[in-house]
Amino acid sequence: xxxxxxxxxxxxxxxxxxxxxxxxxxxxxxxxxxxxxxxxxxxxxxxxxxxxxxxxxxxxxxxxxxxxxxxxxxxxxxxxxxxxxxxxxxxxxxxxxxxxxxxxxxxxxxxxxxxxxxxxxxxxxxxxxxxxxxxxxxxxxxxxxxxxxxxxxxxxxxxxxxxxxxxxxxxxxxxxxxxxxxxxxxxxxxxxxxxxxxxxxxxxxxxxxxxxxxxxxxxxxxxxxxxxxxxxxxxxxxxxxxxxxxxxxxxxxxxxxxxx
Ligand code: SF4
Numbered sequence: 297x298x299x300x301x302x303x304x305x306x307x308x309x310x311x312x313x314x315x316x317x318x319x320x321x322x323x324x325x326x327x328x329x330x331x332x333x334x335x336x337x338x339x340x341x342x343x344x345x346x347x348x349x350x351x352x353x354x355x356x357x358x359x360x361x362x363x364x365x366x367x368x369x370x371x372x373x374x375x376x377x378x379x380x381x382x383x384x385x386x387x388x389x390x391x392x393x394x395x396x397x398x399x400x401x402x403x404x405x406x407x408x409x410x411x412x413x414x415x416x417x418x419x420x421x422x423x424x425x426x427x428x429x430x431x432x433x434x435x436x437x438x439x440x441x442x443x444x445x446x447x448x449x450x451x452x453x454x455x456x457x458x459x460x461x462x463x464x465x466x467x468x469x470x471x472x473x474x475x476x477x478x479x480x481x482x483x484x485x486x487x488x489x490x491x492x493x494x495x496x497x498x499x500x501x502x503x504x505x506x507x508x509x510x511x512x513x514x515x516x517x518x519x520x521x522x523x524x525x526x527x528x529x530x531x532x533x534x535x536x537x538x539x540x541x542x543x544x545x546x547x548x549x550x551x552x553x554x555x556x
Pocket of ligand 1: 348349350352353354356357358359363389390391418
Protein backbone atom coordinates (compact mmCIF):
# COMPACT_ATOMS: atom_id res chain seq x y z
CA UNK A 297 0.00 0.00 0.00
CA UNK A 298 1.57 3.32 -0.98
CA UNK A 299 1.97 5.51 2.09
CA UNK A 300 3.80 8.60 0.80
CA UNK A 301 1.05 9.84 -1.46
CA UNK A 302 -0.72 11.83 1.24
CA UNK A 303 -2.88 14.89 0.90
CA UNK A 304 -0.06 16.94 2.48
CA UNK A 305 2.25 16.11 -0.40
CA UNK A 306 -0.31 16.52 -3.14
CA UNK A 307 -2.10 19.60 -1.91
CA UNK A 308 -1.46 22.83 -0.12
CA UNK A 309 -1.60 23.10 3.66
CA UNK A 310 -4.77 25.16 3.22
CA UNK A 311 -6.43 22.40 1.18
CA UNK A 312 -5.54 19.96 3.93
CA UNK A 313 -7.10 22.21 6.58
CA UNK A 314 -10.20 22.61 4.39
CA UNK A 315 -10.51 18.83 4.06
CA UNK A 316 -10.39 18.39 7.85
CA UNK A 317 -13.52 20.55 8.00
CA UNK A 318 -15.49 18.54 5.44
CA UNK A 319 -18.46 16.77 7.01
CA UNK A 320 -19.98 13.32 6.64
CA UNK A 321 -23.25 12.00 8.14
CA UNK A 322 -22.09 9.54 10.77
CA UNK A 323 -24.44 6.91 12.08
CA UNK A 324 -22.02 5.41 14.61
CA UNK A 325 -18.34 4.86 15.39
CA UNK A 326 -17.38 1.88 17.55
CA UNK A 327 -14.67 -0.67 18.18
CA UNK A 328 -15.31 -4.39 17.83
CA UNK A 329 -14.11 -7.47 16.03
CA UNK A 330 -14.82 -7.74 12.34
CA UNK A 331 -17.76 -10.13 12.24
CA UNK A 332 -17.91 -10.91 8.51
CA UNK A 333 -15.65 -12.22 5.80
CA UNK A 334 -12.03 -13.31 5.75
CA UNK A 335 -10.90 -10.72 8.33
CA UNK A 336 -13.32 -12.10 10.95
CA UNK A 337 -11.99 -11.78 14.48
CA UNK A 338 -9.61 -8.83 13.95
CA UNK A 339 -10.26 -5.76 16.12
CA UNK A 340 -11.32 -2.74 14.08
CA UNK A 341 -12.74 0.72 14.50
CA UNK A 342 -15.98 0.87 12.49
CA UNK A 343 -17.07 4.16 10.96
CA UNK A 344 -20.67 3.80 9.78
CA UNK A 345 -21.73 6.52 7.34
CA UNK A 346 -25.46 7.06 6.82
CA UNK A 347 -27.02 6.90 3.36
CA UNK A 348 -27.42 3.99 0.92
CA UNK A 349 -27.46 3.75 -2.88
CA UNK A 350 -30.22 1.15 -3.06
CA UNK A 351 -33.73 2.20 -4.17
CA UNK A 352 -35.16 0.33 -1.17
CA UNK A 353 -33.62 -1.36 1.90
CA UNK A 354 -32.56 -4.97 1.33
CA UNK A 355 -35.08 -7.33 2.92
CA UNK A 356 -32.60 -8.65 5.46
CA UNK A 357 -30.69 -5.37 5.98
CA UNK A 358 -29.59 -5.23 9.61
CA UNK A 359 -28.50 -1.59 9.45
CA UNK A 360 -31.74 0.02 8.25
CA UNK A 361 -31.12 2.77 10.78
CA UNK A 362 -28.32 3.94 8.47
CA UNK A 363 -30.31 3.73 5.22
CA UNK A 364 -31.22 7.41 5.02
CA UNK A 365 -28.52 10.05 4.93
CA UNK A 366 -30.37 12.34 7.35
CA UNK A 367 -30.17 9.58 10.00
CA UNK A 368 -26.51 10.48 10.52
CA UNK A 369 -24.96 13.20 12.66
CA UNK A 370 -22.84 15.64 10.67
CA UNK A 371 -19.26 15.31 11.92
CA UNK A 372 -16.15 16.92 10.46
CA UNK A 373 -13.38 14.65 9.24
CA UNK A 374 -11.26 16.09 12.07
CA UNK A 375 -13.87 14.92 14.61
CA UNK A 376 -14.22 11.52 12.96
CA UNK A 377 -10.49 10.84 12.91
CA UNK A 378 -10.14 11.93 16.56
CA UNK A 379 -12.51 9.08 17.49
CA UNK A 380 -10.41 6.43 15.73
CA UNK A 381 -7.91 4.73 18.06
CA UNK A 382 -7.12 1.48 16.23
CA UNK A 383 -4.97 1.01 13.17
CA UNK A 384 -7.48 -1.26 11.42
CA UNK A 385 -10.49 0.74 10.29
CA UNK A 386 -13.68 -0.33 8.50
CA UNK A 387 -15.61 2.35 6.63
CA UNK A 388 -19.12 1.00 6.21
CA UNK A 389 -22.74 2.06 5.88
CA UNK A 390 -25.33 2.22 4.42
CA UNK A 391 -23.24 2.55 1.30
CA UNK A 392 -20.20 4.70 2.12
CA UNK A 393 -19.26 5.35 -1.50
CA UNK A 394 -22.35 7.48 -2.13
CA UNK A 395 -20.23 10.18 -0.44
CA UNK A 396 -17.34 11.42 -2.63
CA UNK A 397 -15.64 12.81 0.50
CA UNK A 398 -14.89 9.31 1.70
CA UNK A 399 -11.76 9.88 -0.40
CA UNK A 400 -10.58 12.68 1.89
CA UNK A 401 -11.52 10.62 4.95
CA UNK A 402 -9.32 7.77 3.69
CA UNK A 403 -6.45 10.15 2.90
CA UNK A 404 -6.56 11.75 6.36
CA UNK A 405 -6.86 8.37 8.11
CA UNK A 406 -3.76 7.25 6.23
CA UNK A 407 -1.94 10.48 6.96
CA UNK A 408 -2.72 10.87 10.67
CA UNK A 409 -3.34 7.27 11.79
CA UNK A 410 -1.42 5.21 9.20
CA UNK A 411 -4.68 3.30 9.10
CA UNK A 412 -5.25 -0.01 7.37
CA UNK A 413 -8.56 0.72 5.63
CA UNK A 414 -11.35 -1.64 4.64
CA UNK A 415 -14.23 -0.30 2.59
CA UNK A 416 -17.46 -2.28 2.85
CA UNK A 417 -19.52 -1.58 -0.25
CA UNK A 418 -22.59 -3.08 -1.90
CA UNK A 419 -20.77 -2.92 -5.24
CA UNK A 420 -23.08 -0.44 -6.95
CA UNK A 421 -20.43 2.32 -7.04
CA UNK A 422 -16.77 2.29 -8.06
CA UNK A 423 -14.59 5.32 -7.22
CA UNK A 424 -11.17 5.10 -8.79
CA UNK A 425 -9.99 8.12 -6.76
CA UNK A 426 -9.93 6.12 -3.51
CA UNK A 427 -8.19 3.04 -4.88
CA UNK A 428 -4.72 3.99 -3.64
CA UNK A 429 -5.92 4.65 -0.08
CA UNK A 430 -7.82 1.43 0.53
CA UNK A 431 -6.18 -1.80 1.71
CA UNK A 432 -9.15 -4.11 1.42
CA UNK A 433 -12.42 -3.91 -0.50
CA UNK A 434 -15.25 -6.01 0.91
CA UNK A 435 -17.85 -6.00 -1.85
CA UNK A 436 -21.30 -7.42 -1.18
CA UNK A 437 -23.39 -7.62 -4.36
CA UNK A 438 -27.07 -8.10 -3.60
CA UNK A 439 -28.80 -11.22 -4.91
CA UNK A 440 -32.50 -11.43 -5.74
CA UNK A 441 -33.46 -12.60 -2.21
CA UNK A 442 -32.49 -9.12 -1.01
CA UNK A 443 -35.19 -7.48 -3.16
CA UNK A 444 -32.43 -5.51 -4.94
CA UNK A 445 -30.03 -6.36 -7.76
CA UNK A 446 -26.39 -5.86 -8.71
CA UNK A 447 -24.56 -4.87 -11.87
CA UNK A 448 -21.79 -7.43 -12.60
CA UNK A 449 -19.92 -4.80 -14.66
CA UNK A 450 -19.16 -2.79 -11.50
CA UNK A 451 -17.86 -5.91 -9.76
CA UNK A 452 -15.77 -6.65 -12.84
CA UNK A 453 -14.19 -3.19 -12.57
CA UNK A 454 -13.22 -3.88 -8.94
CA UNK A 455 -11.69 -7.21 -9.91
CA UNK A 456 -9.79 -5.74 -12.85
CA UNK A 457 -8.50 -2.60 -11.14
CA UNK A 458 -8.13 -3.48 -7.46
CA UNK A 459 -7.49 -7.10 -6.80
CA UNK A 460 -3.96 -7.06 -8.23
CA UNK A 461 -2.83 -4.30 -5.86
CA UNK A 462 -5.15 -4.84 -2.95
CA UNK A 463 -7.06 -7.71 -1.54
CA UNK A 464 -10.68 -8.01 -2.56
CA UNK A 465 -13.47 -10.19 -1.24
CA UNK A 466 -16.81 -10.62 -2.97
CA UNK A 467 -19.32 -11.52 -0.30
CA UNK A 468 -22.69 -13.00 -1.20
CA UNK A 469 -25.50 -13.34 1.34
CA UNK A 470 -27.29 -16.48 0.15
CA UNK A 471 -30.82 -17.57 0.98
CA UNK A 472 -30.63 -21.37 0.85
CA UNK A 473 -34.43 -21.87 1.13
CA UNK A 474 -34.75 -21.64 -2.67
CA UNK A 475 -32.13 -22.17 -5.35
CA UNK A 476 -32.55 -18.68 -6.94
CA UNK A 477 -29.56 -17.11 -5.15
CA UNK A 478 -27.43 -20.19 -5.77
CA UNK A 479 -28.15 -19.95 -9.53
CA UNK A 480 -27.24 -16.27 -9.59
CA UNK A 481 -23.95 -16.93 -7.83
CA UNK A 482 -23.21 -19.78 -10.23
CA UNK A 483 -23.79 -17.43 -13.19
CA UNK A 484 -21.40 -14.93 -11.61
CA UNK A 485 -18.72 -17.56 -10.95
CA UNK A 486 -19.08 -18.92 -14.46
CA UNK A 487 -18.80 -15.46 -16.06
CA UNK A 488 -15.83 -14.32 -13.95
CA UNK A 489 -14.06 -17.61 -13.25
CA UNK A 490 -10.81 -16.65 -15.02
CA UNK A 491 -10.67 -13.21 -13.44
CA UNK A 492 -11.37 -14.63 -9.99
CA UNK A 493 -8.70 -17.29 -10.42
CA UNK A 494 -6.11 -14.80 -11.70
CA UNK A 495 -6.82 -12.13 -9.12
CA UNK A 496 -7.01 -14.47 -6.15
CA UNK A 497 -10.03 -12.58 -4.86
CA UNK A 498 -11.92 -14.32 -2.09
CA UNK A 499 -15.53 -15.31 -2.71
CA UNK A 500 -17.37 -15.52 0.60
CA UNK A 501 -20.75 -17.19 1.03
CA UNK A 502 -22.61 -15.88 4.07
CA UNK A 503 -25.86 -17.34 5.47
CA UNK A 504 -28.97 -15.19 5.16
CA UNK A 505 -30.43 -14.18 8.53
CA UNK A 506 -34.18 -13.69 8.15
CA UNK A 507 -34.77 -10.58 10.26
CA UNK A 508 -38.54 -11.11 10.03
CA UNK A 509 -38.09 -13.92 12.54
CA UNK A 510 -36.74 -13.81 16.09
CA UNK A 511 -33.04 -14.70 16.08
CA UNK A 512 -32.32 -18.28 17.21
CA UNK A 513 -28.72 -19.47 17.27
CA UNK A 514 -29.56 -23.13 16.56
CA UNK A 515 -31.55 -22.11 13.46
CA UNK A 516 -28.70 -19.86 12.30
CA UNK A 517 -26.26 -22.77 12.64
CA UNK A 518 -28.65 -24.99 10.68
CA UNK A 519 -28.81 -22.43 7.85
CA UNK A 520 -25.01 -22.21 7.94
CA UNK A 521 -24.79 -26.01 7.52
CA UNK A 522 -27.05 -25.76 4.44
CA UNK A 523 -24.79 -23.03 3.09
CA UNK A 524 -21.72 -25.23 3.47
CA UNK A 525 -23.35 -27.71 1.10
CA UNK A 526 -23.84 -24.90 -1.44
CA UNK A 527 -20.18 -23.94 -0.97
CA UNK A 528 -19.06 -27.52 -1.38
CA UNK A 529 -20.87 -27.84 -4.75
CA UNK A 530 -19.45 -24.52 -5.94
CA UNK A 531 -15.91 -25.52 -4.92
CA UNK A 532 -16.26 -28.80 -6.81
CA UNK A 533 -17.27 -26.85 -9.93
CA UNK A 534 -14.76 -23.98 -9.55
CA UNK A 535 -11.85 -25.55 -7.65
CA UNK A 536 -9.41 -22.69 -8.30
CA UNK A 537 -11.72 -19.95 -7.03
CA UNK A 538 -11.13 -19.16 -3.35
CA UNK A 539 -14.61 -19.87 -2.00
CA UNK A 540 -15.22 -19.70 1.76
CA UNK A 541 -18.44 -20.20 3.73
CA UNK A 542 -18.44 -17.94 6.78
CA UNK A 543 -21.17 -17.03 9.29
CA UNK A 544 -21.55 -13.57 10.82
CA UNK A 545 -19.48 -14.10 13.95
CA UNK A 546 -21.06 -11.18 15.82
CA UNK A 547 -24.47 -12.86 15.47
CA UNK A 548 -23.12 -16.05 17.01
CA UNK A 549 -21.63 -14.01 19.86
CA UNK A 550 -24.23 -11.31 20.44
CA UNK A 551 -27.32 -12.09 18.35
CA UNK A 552 -28.42 -9.25 16.08
CA UNK A 553 -26.46 -6.52 17.85
CA UNK A 554 -23.52 -5.52 15.61
CA UNK A 555 -21.14 -5.39 18.59
CA UNK A 556 -20.96 -6.12 22.30
S1 SF4 B 1 -27.03 -2.21 0.56
FE1 SF4 B 1 -26.44 -2.70 2.67
S2 SF4 B 1 -27.01 -0.89 3.88
FE2 SF4 B 1 -28.04 -0.70 1.88
S3 SF4 B 1 -30.07 -1.59 2.26
FE3 SF4 B 1 -28.76 -3.26 1.47
S4 SF4 B 1 -27.90 -4.29 3.28
FE4 SF4 B 1 -28.75 -2.30 3.94
